[in-house]
Amino acid sequence: MYSVPWVALLAVPFFLLTAKYIYRLLLSPLSCFPGPRFAACSKLFEAYHVLIKNDWLDMLEALHHEHGSVVRIGPNELHFSDHQFCLQHHKRPDLYKCDNYYGILSYLLGGFADPAHHKTRKAILQPLFSGRTLADFSDSGMSAHLDTLVDRLSESSHAVVNTTHNLWAFTTDVMMSYVLGIETGYLKSQDLKAVHDSTRAFSAIDLATVLRSMPPIKMVFDCVPSLRCFSPLGWIDQVIAPSPSEPGLANSWTIANPNQKISNNLKLIKSNSVHEKGQKSVLAMLSQQLPEEHVLIHELAQAVFIGNESLLSNLTVLLHHLIKNPDCIRRIRAELDEIDVGLYGHRIWRDPKVIRLKYLDAVCRESTRMSAPGWHRQPRQVSTLVEHGQYTIPPMTSLSFTLKLLEHDPTLYPEPLKFKPERWLETNPDSAAMKRSSVTFGTGTRTCLGQFIAHQVLRRTVAALVYNFSMTFSDELSDEMGGYTYLNAYPKKSHEGYLKLHFTPRFSP
Ligand code: HEM
Structure with missing residues (x-):
């Protein structure tokens, strides 16, 4: 019987791959755009710079420096540094997000x-982010989490405080109670450290x-949904609805209130009356409109995941720059001193006027600009x-730009760093x-739904923090020598850094 030689078997895929790369390099309509040949052939160019060289943003900047405002960074992707064009283009209502970029989130709101x-x-998820939901949460949930944060830091007076651990527990508690209406109590x-290490998605x-x-x-991830437990969102899924074999989440030691049955949370969400007021009724309504249980869980997990890491990185950038700029702290305190403390005492964050203070607002905007992630x-x-x-x-060519490069554009933001x-x-x-851009x-x-929270x-x-504490770095020299790694958002494992501070209370208890 005639048998196909193994060389011929290998030759077919080799030939097909070669043909594909030749097409991408020489015949594709994008072949006239400048950029690295490796990038024109394969997305592995990106993988190499992200996973191995860890220099993606620097590399993008260097490519624009060399080739101008349009660079081909993938077989079907062009990257732009002409920001006005990007802003104009992104106003179109008919834009598709590139599903290969948003990967395993392609059936969720953000993807x-x-x-x-x-x-x-x-339209289904909007009520979770409405002004009413936020107002209910700010008055009670968020203020209570800030009480806990301030109390905890007051107890640590004069000790070195791993602020990254504290802020991570705080932002996670805030997101869990805002999105899911449950109190994880991590900050208590x-x-x-154990909370941080077991829940943060490196x-x-x-x-x-x-x-x-x-x-x-x-494709493997798409075909085997259970692999999601290895993704950064896996642990949040478990908080919402743990598998029957793991009732109550493996790390239930972190739950402050032992009576809280997190394992029943999804059932609780579903059973709450739509007519009740507040957060739980919003979740009950969502569960009716998204009857597929896994879609509901994944949407909520995604919102928590986006929220806590971005809040952590923004707060870290904020504290870093405030401590380095004592004059900013003086100006914020001067604004806060104008508020009548008779109402809330030192718990000044409870006063709604706080969110309308002009200088404080400018400080927060500047820190959000500076904390834009370089990888996105x-x-x-x-x-x-x-x-x-x-x-x-x-x-259907992917046209992209990088938020961080726009937020550091010197024509819009002189002295961007x-x-x-x-x-x-x-x-x-x-x-x-500048504000418009x-x-x-x-x-x-596709703007952020969580921006108001x-x-x-x-x-x-x-x-x-500014009102109640004097804050100093615990070892600024070693932070500087280490390259301020705590400023890295969504860090790789073992590339994370920790912001370590002293918090000295300004008022006696
Ligand atoms: C400083 C904090 C935050 C920043 C800088 C930020 C930034 C962003 C950006 C740039 C996007 C668009 C992503 C894209 O198109 O690829 C986005 C989308 C989104 N963000 Fe945020 N975010 C923040 C906080 C939050 C929080 C706290 C939540 C949840 C409560 C949240 C929920 C979302 C959601 C659900 C989307 C997808 C919106 C959609 O596609 O319609 N974000 N965010």
Whole structure:
């Protein structure tokens, strides 16, 4: 019988791959765009720079420096540094998010490719982020978490405080109670390191990169849904609805209130009356509109995941720059001193006026600008041709830009690496243009749904800490020599850093 020689078997995939790379390199409509050849051939270019060289943002900047405002960074992706073009383009209502970029989240609000699907899901989830839900939460839940934070830091007076551990427990408690209506009580735990280490998702960006640049691995994740427990969202799924074999989440020691039955949480969410007031009724309503249990769980887990890491990194940047700029602290205190403390005493964060203070607002905006993550870009596609300068770009090409590069654009933000809250207080035309161009919370129809809760958490937390404590670095020299690694958002495992401070209470108890 005739047998196919193994060389021929190997030759077929080799030939197909070679043909694919030759097409991408020489014949694709994108072959006229400048950029590395490796990038034109394969998404592994990105994987190499993210996973191995760890220099993705520097590399993007270098490519634009060398090739100009448009660079091909993938077989079907162009990256832009012409920010006005990006902002203009992102106003289109018919933009698709690139599903390969958003990977395993492609059936969730933040990852839907199709604008129509996104619109439908957004309408369902919107009540979770409404002004009413937020107002209810700010008055009770958020204020109570800040009480705990301030009490805890007061007890640590003069000791070195691992502020990253404290802030992580705080932002996680805040997100869990805001999104899920449950009190995890992590900030009351004896062992904040254990809470941090068992719940913070290190290397989330590496996983996302692997999934987007190695399609066979993404296929495995798609085909075997249980692999999600290895993703950064796995532990949050378990808090919402642990598997029957693991009732109550493995690390139930972190739950402050032993009577709380977290394992029943999903049942609680579903059974709460739609007519009741407040957070639980919103969740009950969501569970009716998203009857597929796993979709509901994953949507809620995604909101918690996006929220706690971004709040942690923003608060870390805030504290870092405030301590380095004592004059900012003086100005915030001067504003807070104008508020009548008769109402709330030192618990000044409870006063709604706090979120309207102009200088405090400028400080928070500046820190959000400076904490934009370097790894995140905004790839979008449209089904029509796009004209840009001398180029006509084919339909469904991924066009992307990186938030951090825009937020550090010196034409919009002179001295972009400098912490200058004053830039947000100016009223001239340049500053109006700067405010219009701010993209820290995303672009177009896909802007951040959590920005109003983020707005409140940041302002109230800064007010609480600045008003009640004098803060100093515990070892600034070694932080500086280590490259301030605590400023890394969504860090890789073993690349994380810890902000270590002294908190000295300003008032006697
Ligand atoms: C300082 C804090 C925050 C920053 C800087 C931030 C930034 C962003 C950005 C840039 C996007 C767009 C991502 C993209 O298009 O690829 C986004 C989307 C989103 N964010 Fe935030 N975020 C913050 C806090 C939060 C919080 C606290 C929550 C949850 C309570 C949240 C929930 C969401 C959701 C659900 C989306 C997807 C929205 C959609 O696609 O319609 N974010 N965020």
